[in-house]
Each structure stands twice: as C-alpha cells, then as structure tokens.
Amino acid sequence: MxxxxxxxxxxxxxxxxxxxxxxxxxxxxxxxxxxxxxxxxxxxxxxxxxxxxxxxxxxxxxxxxxxxxxxxxxxxxxxxxxxxxxxxxxxxxxxxxxxxxxxxxxxxxxxxxxxxxxxxxxxxxxxxxxxxxxxxxxxxxxxxxxxxxxxxxxxxxxxxxxxxxxxxxxxxxxxxxxxxxxxxxxxxxxxxxxxxxxxxxxxxxxxxxxxxxxxxxxxxxxxxxxxxxxxxxxxxxxxxxxxxxAVGNGIVKRGVISATMGTSGVVFAHSDELQIDPQGRVHTFCHAVRDKWHVMGVVLSAGGSLQWYRNQLGQAEMAASKKIKTDPYNLLTDQAAEAPPGCEGLFFLPYLTGERTPHADPHARGAWIGLSLRHGPAHLVRSVMEGATYAMRDCLEIINDMKIPIRE
CATH class of the missing domain: 3.30.420.40 (ATPase, nucleotide binding domain)
Structure with a gap:
C-alpha cells in the first residue's frame, strides 16, 4: 500500500x-x-x-x-x-x-x-x-x-x-x-x-x-x-x-469552523465565496481547497500567554511537577480552578507580542487590570486563561458579524 x-x-x-x-x-x-x-x-x-x-x-x-x-x-x-x-x-x-x-x-x-x-x-x-x-x-x-x-x-x-x-x-x-x-x-x-x-x-x-x-x-x-x-x-x-x-479537521464546507490554540490562537471559518471584513480585522485567504476561501482571526499570544506565565511566575509549579512527574500545566490548571469565573473582576489582556485580531496593533501590550488585595495566584493564572479565551471570542464575534454561518 x-x-x-x-x-x-x-x-x-x-x-x-x-x-x-x-x-x-x-x-x-x-x-x-x-x-x-x-x-x-x-x-x-x-x-x-x-x-x-x-x-x-x-x-x-x-x-x-x-x-x-x-x-x-x-x-x-x-x-x-x-x-x-x-x-x-x-x-x-x-x-x-x-x-x-x-x-x-x-x-x-x-x-x-x-x-x-x-x-x-x-x-x-x-x-x-x-x-x-x-x-x-x-x-x-x-x-x-x-x-x-x-x-x-x-x-x-x-x-x-x-x-x-x-x-x-x-x-x-x-x-x-x-x-x-x-x-x-x-x-x-x-x-x-x-x-x-x-x-x-x-x-x-x-x-x-x-x-x-x-x-x-x-x-x-x-x-x-x-x-x-x-x-x-x-x-x-x-x-x-x-x-x-483545517483540511485535516474537516473545515472544508460552509458552516464549519475551528478554534485552535497553540502559541497563537486561531478561529478559522470555511467560505465558499470571497468574504472580506471591510475593516480588515480578520484575514481572508485562499483555502487549501480549490476555488474556496477561509476567514481567520488570529490572537498572537493565546497559549503563549500561559507559557509566559508558566516560565516567569510558575517556577514553583514547574519544580513540583518534576517531583510528581506531571506536566506543570496540569498544576496550573488545577490552581486556576480554585478561582471563580471572572476572577472577581481581574482581567488579563494577552497582547504580549502586539495583536492582530481585532486591533492590528504591533505596539499593543499585555496587562492585568483590576488587581486588588483579594487576588492571589489562582486568580492570576485563571485570568490569563480567560483573557486568551476572550480574545478568541473577539475573533468569533467578527466572523459572526460577517454573516458567515456557524453550525458546528
């Protein structure tokens, strides 16, 4: 064969x-x-x-x-x-x-x-x-x-x-x-x-x-x-x-989109015809399917933000993970679960390397907003996860505004 x-x-x-x-x-x-x-x-x-x-x-x-x-x-x-x-x-x-x-x-x-x-x-x-x-x-x-x-x-x-x-x-x-x-x-x-x-x-x-x-x-x-x-x-x-x-994941027909998160985060939608956001907030590219296109929103530091947190502020979790032979991200995820959704008003902007969607600004920078005496490590790490997720949602909302159907 x-x-x-x-x-x-x-x-x-x-x-x-x-x-x-x-x-x-x-x-x-x-x-x-x-x-x-x-x-x-x-x-x-x-x-x-x-x-x-x-x-x-x-x-x-x-x-x-x-x-x-x-x-x-x-x-x-x-x-x-x-x-x-x-x-x-x-x-x-x-x-x-x-x-x-x-x-x-x-x-x-x-x-x-x-x-x-x-x-x-x-x-x-x-x-x-x-x-x-x-x-x-x-x-x-x-x-x-x-x-x-x-x-x-x-x-x-x-x-x-x-x-x-x-x-x-x-x-x-x-x-x-x-x-x-x-x-x-x-x-x-x-x-x-x-x-x-x-x-x-x-x-x-x-x-x-x-x-x-x-x-x-x-x-x-x-x-x-x-x-x-x-x-x-x-x-x-x-x-x-x-x-x-996207081809490997079956994103080859109208109504199917994907959301993937590595260093960057991408929301990807198939399109049977050329569809362009007049404001240029998302990318419109040719698809790897003949005579088809795709619309894509990109968050430059999605998973990269969590990686930054692990490397800079998660040394204790990295050391502990070696002792119990697990991935440090597992420990950070467990820690994040200790904080409530919304992190009691703490927000993280994941713009560590500038941003594409929706701001298209290479000079944008990350920040924690809303820090108070109530916030601890669990809030910090959860807010990083939520911030990247909110940024991905920005991409999804633009695609929805473009009337691209989202069925699965």
Whole structure:
C-alpha cells in the first residue's frame, strides 16, 4: 500500500509523518530548533535548520515506520506562514529568515497602505490590510535597511517553500500560504501585479503559484539520496499551517469552523465565496481547497500567554511537577480552578507580542487590570486563561458579524 509523507515546518521544530493511503499513521518524528531575537520585537531563524530538521525527521520516520523508499508515493508540505527567505542567484540564503511573529515592519506597513492609495484600496487589491507579520513589509524593510542584501536577492520564499526548493529544486508556492504575503490577489488566486508595481517590486522575486493539491515538483536525486527516498517522488503544493490543519479537521464546507490554540490562537471559518471584513480585522485567504476561501482571526499570544506565565511566575509549579512527574500545566490548571469565573473582576489582556485580531496593533501590550488585595495566584493564572479565551471570542464575534454561518 502506498505511503505518503507530510512535512510541517513549524516555528519550534519540523514534524514529519508517514501515512498509508487508508489513513493509518505509521510513524511520526519531530526535530526541534531555536529562533533568535537579535533586537526587541525581532524574530529570526536559519533556513538551514529547517532543512536539517527535515532530513533528520524524514529519516526517523522511514526507519521507525519501516517504510521502504519504493513505497513513498508523494509528499505534502505545510508550515509556519509569512516568513521571508531571501535567496541570491545561486539559490543561497542571504540572511536569516524573518518570521511571522517579527514586529519590526510597522513603518513599512504604513508605507504599503499609502502607496496602495489607503487601507480600503489595499484591502480591495489583496483582501487584507498591511500587518507587521506579513511578507511584503519584510521585503520593503530589507530594501530600506539592508540594501546590499536586497540587491543580491533574486527570489523570496516562504518557510515551507524553501524546504520544497531543497527537495525539488523548484521555486514554487501555493495559494493558501501565498495569501499571507500581502502580495496575492486573493480573489483571482494569482500574484497582484498592480500592487507589486505600486511597491516597485518585480514579479520575478516571487515563485510560481499552485493550488494546494497540484504537483509542484519531484524529489531530486541529490535530495533523495540524502533523505533515503527515490528520485521523482511528487511533491504537492501543500498549505499554510492553518489551512492544512483545517483540511485535516474537516473545515472544508460552509458552516464549519475551528478554534485552535497553540502559541497563537486561531478561529478559522470555511467560505465558499470571497468574504472580506471591510475593516480588515480578520484575514481572508485562499483555502487549501480549490476555488474556496477561509476567514481567520488570529490572537498572537493565546497559549503563549500561559507559557509566559508558566516560565516567569510558575517556577514553583514547574519544580513540583518534576517531583510528581506531571506536566506543570496540569498544576496550573488545577490552581486556576480554585478561582471563580471572572476572577472577581481581574482581567488579563494577552497582547504580549502586539495583536492582530481585532486591533492590528504591533505596539499593543499585555496587562492585568483590576488587581486588588483579594487576588492571589489562582486568580492570576485563571485570568490569563480567560483573557486568551476572550480574545478568541473577539475573533468569533467578527466572523459572526460577517454573516458567515456557524453550525458546528
């Protein structure tokens, strides 16, 4: 029976799974890596780390799943969105990749809106406002602040598409991930030449755009030898992490939405037609389903807020969890249950890294509001959980206001 590999290029690691065509998971493996923050608000990674993690995790999966190279019939890719990999004419990486959670490009976002003729006209072109996490402002930042690097740049790729390039030698992307660059005409599912012209960026910088299920290339002999795969294995377009996850969760028809919470939190709704929030509070992207779209609200520090609390204020719970061999989050959850709903008037704003939905403000910051002598650790940790949940509800309310049906 044929086996398919799924490779997810995440922020903290790359995960590979091997799955038979009947859906049975044979093996999975994750190889981790770090990110760097050379300045406040900056977030970068080395693309070579993604490739090394791909090689390592694929090797583990083939071994642990007892998968023969001849049985691998195809590869799908997903991964963190919006990151920018800058390549020179030899295909070499010029500088570390700038990631989705990097906040350095506020000035460039303002410049994009101005050159587009205003926020409303920009949304008309690419269905979304300019946000610091998106790819286009990163390209403009490079041109302004690192002109020597920009002059060497002949291609810009998203994270998973850099791994695709290393696998196949092809410069390619697909519509769901490309939607998050701010350079895609989301309605027509192709690069937005009018906006590129306004920004004085050549179309040649960008890779060919595919639908998610289309074959975008084949594994090269060199990559196959390194990974233990046969040359010629097809690699499909794949999807950005949220769109790919939505397909896996069955968010492929109208009325079905999902709410997921990791470092960030996402409320994701399928749409059969292009639906745009005129205020740009939520994202409208192409779905990883042909000729469909999705609307997505994003909370930048949802689970990340609880992780921050654990690391900074939960040292006692972390130490206790080691003694009784449990996850520290279990102890924090038990502690939160001791406080009543609403935390007796204590609120937490989860804007530790700025915010997207609904504020679109990279300068927003977190806060506890309403602290009193009655409040203790149980209130603090519960308010963090509630604050992230309220922020997710903000996303849901906007989607509801857009008259997108919510049936399940």
């Amino acid at each position: 044929a086996v398919f590999l799924g490779i997810d290029v995440g922020t903290s690691g790359t995960k590979t799974i091997a799955m038979r065509e009947d859906g049975d998971i044979l093996a999975s493996a994750t190889s981790e890596y770090s990110l760097s923050s050379p300045k406040p608000g900056w977030s970068e990674q080395e693309p070579e780390d993604w490739w090394k993690a791909t090689v390592e995790s694929v090797g583990k999966v083939l071994k642990n799943g007892k998968v023969k190279a001849a049985d691998v019939a195809g590869i799908g890719l997903s991964g963190q969105m919006h990151g920018s990999v800058f390549l020179d004419k030899q295909g070499n990486v010029i500088r570390p990749a700038i990631l989705w959670n990097d906040q350095r490009t506020a000035a460039e976002c303002a410049d994009i809106e101005k050159k587009a003729g205003g926020r409303e006209k920009l949304i008309g072109l690419v269905a979304n406002p300019a946000l610091t996490g998106f790819t286009a402002p990163k390209i403009l930042w490079l041109r302004k602040n690192e002109p020597k690097h920009f002059d060497k740049t002949v291609r810009v790729l998203l994270p998973k598409d850099y791994v695709r390039y290393r696998l196949t030698g092809e410069f390619a992307t697909e519509v769901s991930d490309a939607s998050g660059t701010l350079l895609l005409d989301v309605k027509h599912r192709q690069w937005c030449k009018p906006l590129l012209d306004k920004l004085d960026l050549p179309l040649s910088l960008l890779p060919k755009v595919y639908e998610s299920e289309e074959v975008s290339g084949q594994v090269t002999a060199a990559a196959g030898k390194l990974l233990g795969l046969k040359a010629g294995v097809p690699v499909v377009g794949g999807g950005g992490d949220q769109a790919a996850g």
